[in-house]
Amino acid sequence: MPGHRRQPSIEFLELMGVVKENGGDHLGVPHENAPLSYDYVLVGKTKEEQDKGSHKKQKAFIEALKCKKLKVTKIIDDDIIFYGIQAPKEIFERYRHLLKVSDACSWSDEQNAMPFRTRIRIVHYIVNHTTISTGEDLRGLLKKKVFDARFCLHEKKKQRELRQSWARWTACFQGQPITAVRNYFGEKVALYYLWLGWYTCLLIPAAIVGLVVFLYGLTFFNSSPLIKEVCESKAVMCPLCDKRCQVWQLSDTCTYTKLSLLFDNGGTVFFAMFMAVWATLFLEFWKRHRAAYVCEWKVSDWNEEEDDLILGIVNNPDAEPKQYKHSYLRSTLVLICVTLMILVIIGLTHALVVFRVMAAVLMAEGSWKLLSDHSNLGSMVLGAFLHYVIITVMTRINRIVARKLCDIEETRSFSATEKSFTVKMFTFQFFTYFSSLFYVAFFLGRINGHPGRYSRIAGKWRLEECHPSGCLTDLFIQMAIIMTLKQTISNVFEFTVPWFHRWLKRKRTKKLQRRCGHCFKKDDSEGFSGAELCENCKLRDWFGNYRLDDVNSFSLFNEFLEMVIQFSFTTIFVAAFPLAPLLALINNIIEIRLDAIKMVTLERRIVPKKTNDIGIWTEVLEAIGVMAVIANGLVIGVSSDFIPRIVYLYRYGPCANGSFANGSIAADSDCMAGYINNTLSIAHMADPDIRNEFLPEQMITPSGLNFSSCSYKDYRSDGDYSFTPQFWLILAVRFAFVILFEHVVVIFKFVAAWCVPSAPMQVKNIRLLDKFNQLKQENSLFLEKEVSKGE
Secondary structure, X not given: OOOOXXXXXXXXXXXXXXXXXXXXXXXXXXXXXXXXXXXXXXXXXXXXXXXXHHHHHHHHHHHHHHHOOOEEEEEEEOOEEEEEEEOOHHHHHXXXXXXXXXXXXXXXXXXOOOOHHHXXXXXXXXXXXXXXXXXXXXXXXHHOOOEEEEEEXXXXXXXXXXXXXXXXXXXXXXXXXXXXXXXXXXXXXXXXXXXXXXXXXXXHHHHHHHHHHHHHHHOOOOOOHHHHHHHOOOOEEOOOOOOOOOOEXXXXXXXXXXXXXXXXXXXXXXXXXXXXXXXXXXXXXXXXXXXXXXXXXXXXXXXXXXXXXXXXXXXXXXXXXXXXXXXXXXHHHHHHHHHHHHHHHHHHHHHHHHHHHHHHHHXXXXXXXXXXXXXXXXXXXXXXXXXXXXXXXXXXXXXXXXXXXXXXXXXXXXXXXXXXXXXXXXXXXXXXXXXXXXXXHHOOOOOOEEOOEEOEEOXXXXXXXXXXXXXXXXXXXXXXHXXXXXXXXXXXXXXXXXXXXXXXXXXXXXXXXXXXXXXXXXXXXXXHOOOOOOHHHHHHHHHXXXXXXXXXXXXXXHHHHHHHHHHHHHHOOHHHOOOHHHHXXXXXXXXXXXXXXXXXXXXXXXXXXXXXXXOOHHHHHHHHHHHHHHHHHHHHHHHOOHHHHHHHHXXXXXXXXXXXXXXXXXXXXXXXXXXXXXXXXXXXXXXXXXXXXXXXXXXXXXXXXXXXXXXXXXXXXXXXXXXXXXXXXXXXXXXXXXXXXXXXXXXXXXXXXXXXXXXXXXXXXXXXXXXXXXXXXXXXXXXXXXXXXXX
């Protein structure tokens, strides 16, 4: 395609290091010749290793494939039978013809060429929609162990090229050859890696800003007057648990207070607003980059439903299309089941709360002094680890339930099933991951009552309080543990499990003969395209693919789900964890190469899928962006001490009511002096309820001092423990801030989305010219026919 100019959006991605396209990758047309090996391979057991019924079904299925004019080659190796399947040229010619007359697919690049990825997709559809006389398809036969495996073959030369340019650890800081990935794995996989690369690239500014906010808090580590007030405080705090806990000095939390100011400071508000706008810009620019690539690949107007109809006719010319249908009964049943599942997940969060309460009591009453003195912190860390275990177990359960619900719905096509499964699975996973975090962020320490009237579980176990340094500390620790464990352990298992499976299969199977020199030359040279390998080399090739880890239709879904959950951590509650984008960036740099190495070398070749978007994930990401605005507004307004500090500064502090301006206080006075004491209320042992709550020995400090009163963090009067006017003022300001924050950020989001069109003008013009030239060509053909009629 001489004179072709790459689009500015793609050049920008190359400049940013997201992609690294070789000039010929997206200009050249993939070869159309038959591959050296077959399009598809089925693996089964020999007659001696199967029961008679299974062997008959295996034979019947192969005969059904032959009736569809598919070439089937059988190679037996000990107790394993390999069936190599290759479709004749007529099938692809029919597909190409139907593609030309299709409305939505008529602009496809496959009208002029039939790349190997499309051959695989067509054969995969035919093989998986072939049934035997019993009505069973390949999926059913695999479940009954009639066949052991099905897969398409890796191409040695392209596999080697992708390993050298992409699937290696030394390429971590290089751009991705997205078009080469598309030519091998299809548009669906290529768009995933393009999206992941762009997401990782935009994490760089987010990580930098988050680190700056963290360092901004670090500047107050030793100089903040609030820290100084805590560290020098003489306040004696009420026991944190029943029986064994004693009163303690507020100054004991000096170190934790320093740590809490690293993320609970004035910069947090700016960072939360920045991340909300960042999420919008990320999505809007992603739409532009996606539009540029799908235009380059000529799949802008491609329609999955029409393509399914074409494939259906290619598979069976007499087939009837599957009709659209909707059942209110089934939809209601699914909705009820989804609601019940969400309630179960929330119930697990309640169980986790009970566990933390009981663990705190047991640790406090234990003989190990270190745990006894830090029982609340210990129970919180232990709860975070248990939460991760629950996440791991529930991920498997959620997947099973989501698939069963999709079966109940009886969706029309695989794309509809995938969309339905994605929504359900993400919903279940979101509640699994974030229910506990929502409790920690918005309920912990707010429903536990006060001395004399503590809220208790079953009237026995006292509900846990926030960490002495603030409620945001609990959320920070919880997020840090879960995010770190999830990313580290997931990546380790993601790489080691496929590697171990391949190693185990190699150990269990015999060593095959080396490839002959003649076939080696065929496989390595473009000049031999279309030539077949000898039987020994075919067997070696098929066995090599059989040993790799299995993949399925939802393999790419797993990668997307992992990254979207990470995106949720990076945006929701980021006000409590400014380092989340930095952790996500480090993980993603590794994740891209890990997924590439796994997909190219450790797993069987995923069936190339054609698409022009990442599907329902775009809507999911937009929903996460909206939730992030609400959650961060609530974290800053409700969970952090930002609002109480502001109220104290302008209403109750030394500088309130213009005292500093009119000279009534000294110029070097601290306007936040006395804030810590202002946040404390006092409980007196003279009160009968307090005497019933705390034992006399609990009011003795470790140094032996006996106290008749203790302090606790709340805004309550000393007499009847009712809320003070300051509490209600702070509450009103909190809600006012949340409303103002959300409206301001939403306006910024809308302005950002409006300023960034979803498709570049050049893309729109290219599509316009393509359609115009196509119509001109059709018009010329029509005029030629009219002239020939006139003659």
